[in-house]
Amino acid sequence: MARVLDRLGRGSYKHRWIVLVVWLLVLAAAAFGAVSSGLNLSNSFSIPGTESDRAQALVAERLGDQAAGVGSSSSSQAADADEPSSARVVVGVPEGESFLAGTGIQDVLTAIGPVAQAADVAGVSDPVSNQAVAPDGSVMYVDVQFTVGMEDVPTATTDVLEDAADALEADGYEVALSGGPFTAPLELAGPTEAIGLVVALIVLVVTFGSLLAAGMPILTALLGVGIGVAGVLSLSGVTVISSATLTLALMLGLAVGIDYALFLLSRHRQQLAEGMDPLESAGRAVGTAGSAVGFAGTTVVIALAALTVTGIPFLSAMGLAAAATVVIAVAVALTLLPAIMGFAGERLRPRGRALKQAEHSRAARNRWGAFVTTHPIVTLLVAAAVLLTIAVPALSLRLGLPDAGREPEGSGDRQAFEMLAEGFGPGFNGPLVVVVDAAQDPSSLADAVVEVTTTVAALPDVAYAAPVAAPGATEGADAALVIVIPTSAPDSQETADLVHALRDARPDLEAATGTELWVTGAAAANIDITEKLADAFPLFLLIVVGLAIVLLLVAFRSVLVPVTAVLGFLLTIAASFGATTAVFQWGWLSGIFNVDSAGPLLSFLPILLVGVLFGLAMDYQVFLVSRMREEHVHGADPITSVRLGFAHGARVVLAAALIMISVFSSFVFSGSAQISPIAFALAIGILFDALVVRMTMIPAAMALLGKSAWWIPRWLDRIIPNVDIEGAALERPEHGGSHAADAPVDEVPADAHQGAHAAHGAHTAAGDQPG
Structure with a gap:
């Protein structure tokens, strides 16, 4: 695979104009499909086959479509934008008055009277015959039925309703307009999301020491996510796409798009700092770091696609849409990024402070890696204790779907919900x-x-x-x-x-x-939806854990590396559930994270979090441990290989984690009851997994295991395909390998490091797999 990717990187570098034009044409085609689709988005969730779903179908068949909506919600909001919609006008009396006495009901009916004559209004309910006045007389409501979908209600009609509300408020009544055209529209991106990109750019500038290099991952990620999101919107022309599906695709597309480009570009600049020719370096970067990108991206895609095993349509759609966006991000990173490297040419070669950073990275000095590998038992115990403590709130985790009471404070739906x-x-x-x-x-x-x-x-x-x-x-x-x-x-x-x-x-x-x-x-x-999702969770978790073991077994040709990776992943999931429960269910720090109303977590959050975090956690596992294995294959002793591999990859993985955290965190403050907990769980999960598990516990565990970390039975070694994610096949004598210039790592004897690289040629030639 490394040789194929090397040729792909060189080809993209040489034929950069063709690659750029092709990707721009793909973006234009996706944008055209999105504009032509009609943008049929929904905030509703359903699972065919549940009792409630079958009952609604029976009611619609026997009593009519309107009867199927009885009891559907307090605001009677249509699930489908094309179906006839309705709005609800909720009115509260002035303090000290009651609708059970006086002229309050007549005042409301007089104000709302003109609404019945407005365009596309099918009817206005009678609050008296419908028993729509509260027993204590404090609140009443009137339902307005439209003949068109919520997005097609004329502005003139909504103006009539708003004028009626203004007139009542002028008389001292409290009025809330909810449902139908008064439901807040979906916002894909806003100021907080832009802040996430700005933070990502700052992290990239600090990492690369170059504004040109920092802008390239942002540029390629935006193009990739544009294609992905436009592609998802294109599908809304033939099926209803949930807003959560679209936002998940946007979040993941941005995060992995920037991260994958970061891994490739950092390898390219490191090689340029060592004096490598730009064309040679682009091919080598795609063949080495690109192999890890392809493998890591595959794990994310498989984990997301595995959401289809739940048999739940909206969750399957979320998984497949996000997986397709990740596929595009990988393809963009492996082709468009080396093409842009070609446009930049020699300008990407580090100079000044950036060159010193590259030399520091090449010297492989990292005090944290040396510390955790020197005290592995204490490190593992403390880190595990911290994660398990944070996981405690998950013991009281409750699941459900958000209602209007979880909408942003001040919205019409939330105000109506609370008044009713x-x-x-x-x-x-x-x-x-x-x-x-x-x-x-x-x-x-x-x-x-x-x-x-x-x-x-x-x-x-x-x-x-x-x-x-x-x-x-x-x-x-x-x-x-x-x-x-x-x-x-x-x-x-x-x-x-x-x-x-x-x-x-x-x-x-x-x-x-x-x-x-x-x-x-x-x-x-x-x-029904919550219980169906809860029943599907154990099977999905088993599939993900089994998948992790198989994929890592193939990647690292080791039995114990996959086991440690999976155990760390389970700790990450537990801590993520605990932190999310504390904030969004218990209400801790709710003011900081813009949580308007605490309540049960999203019923599909556990499955979604496991699927997404598994792929992202394996990203960091692959990028860190592949460098450790690279050193081990080149002959380093166990401790040295762990420290060298960690030192080479830690800076980039840390930057990648900070970028993902900043992108996901920017969606936390959207105020959406669906998106905010997902974004928070992903952001905190990346924080725990990257910093505590992958950059602390894994190197400690690898050091503790020593040579046994790379043990694999001979029979298994023979039947497992060699994917070569370290790019060992690309080592060429004329370059002497990147290792020849490496300096000793902290607390690693110089002769051990030199001996490791002296053995490199023998191991590579013999095709040995150290065990």
């Missing part, structure tokens, strides 16, 4: 619906509904239960709905227990009434 919860009770925002199916005996439907309502109302944590007049129901119907309002909030454990209690009571009720019962509604759907 205060007036009608917290369970009003997450109604449950019991579907009574009397297809076998329609004449029994009326009695069955009474029996179901009476039984359900007596269950713990039920505030209210009553039959509802479904919009699609007609006389002689064979199905009916019973709405159930819990006393607890939609994301509470009590509401989850109520859903299970309803389903546990079903067999007896079905036997007594001769009907079939189904439980659905917004809260039930969220619970």
Whole structure:
């Protein structure tokens, strides 16, 4: 593989104009596809086959499409931008007044009256007949049905609604407009994301000591992520793409795009500092660091693609979209970056302070690496204790999907959610619906509904239960709905227990009434999705762990290196879960991280975090340990090879980790209940994995294992393919290898280092695999 990549790097360097034009054409094609797609994005999640999903389909079939939305949410927001949408006007009375007395209801109806005549308005609900006035008279709401999707509601119509709200507020009422056209639009990038790029640029300038070199990874990453995101948007023309899918692709594309270019460019500049010809160096960089980039990128792609084994469509889409973006990032790094190296030519050769930095790196001096390998047992114990302590909050981790109560403070949806919860009770925002199916005996439907309502109302944590007049129901119907309002909030454990209690009571009720019962509604759907994801997690974790062992076994031809890598990865995951639980569920440091409302973590966060962090953790494992193995293959003793490899790779890996952390962290402050916890978990996970696991625990473990770290049974050694991620096949006598100029590492005897390189030729010629 190293020789193939070497030729690819040389070819891209020589034919740089062709490579640049091809990539620009690909970007233009992707952009055209995105513009032509219609940008069909959604914030909704569903899993086909769950009880709540089947029940909604049954209601739509038997009672009409409008009835399928009963109990879907408090704001009645359409899941599909093309479906007819609705908005909700929530009104609170001035202090000391009540809608149960005086002219309050009439004031609201008078103000909202003109809305019924506005364009594309199908109807305005009657708050009195719909019992849309709170029992204490403090709040009421009016639903406005549109004939078009939320994005197609005319501006003139929304202006009429806003004018009505302004008129009511002028009279002392509190008004919130939620759902439909009043839902905040998705913002792919903003000021905080730009700050992340600025921080990444600063890290690159410090790392390279050159503004030209620092700008190249940013440029290639932006082009790659532009192609990736535009490609994902293009698919929205044929399928609904969630906003979380798009943002994950954007985050990962930026992070890995910059990191992969950083690894390649740092190797290129190191070789230029040693006097290598630019063309030769570009090929060698792609053949050596590029091999590691290709292998690391493959691990990320496989881990993300493995999300499809969950059988959950929206999660599969997220994984495949992010994986495709990573593939593009790898391809850009291996072709476009060497082409840009060709445009820069000799200007990339380090000079001044940058040259001194390169000489320092070549001298392989690193006090931290020397310290952790000198005290490996203490290092491992302290690092493990720190990560396990941070992981403690994960023992109380709860999962769910965010509702309007987790939206940014001040948004219309959040304000409406809180007003309705205060007036009608917290369970009003997450109604449950019991579907009574009397297809076998329609004449029994009326009695069955009474029996179901009476039984359900007596269950713990039920505030209210009553039959509802479904919009699609007609006389002689064979199905009916019973709405159930819990006393607890939609994301509470009590509401989850109520859903299970309803389903546990079903067999007896079905036997007594001769009907079939189904439980659905917004809260039930969220619970079904959460439990389905929780059930899929162990299998996915097993696949990822098994995959890690196999891939690292092939990469490093060692049995124990994969084991230490996986154990470190498990510590990273545990600590990431713990920190994320403390911030987003417990509310610790919520002001610092812009967490408006604490609550359960995203139900798909564990699977997503494992998939993404596995790939990124293996990136650092490959880049660090491949340099250690490179030294070992060249004849260094175990301790020397660990210290030399760590010293050569630590600076670049540290810079790469800081860049990833800055990119992910910039999305933490978006205020999105979906994106912020994902970004935080990824950022803190990279911090733990890169700094504590890969740069502290792994070199300590490798030093403790000594020669046994590279042990592999002979029979296994014979059947494993040689991928040569160290690029040993590219060592040419005329250059003498990059090792000839290496100076002793801290606390490593000079004769050991010299002896290591003296043995280099013999090991390479004989094709030995030290064991």
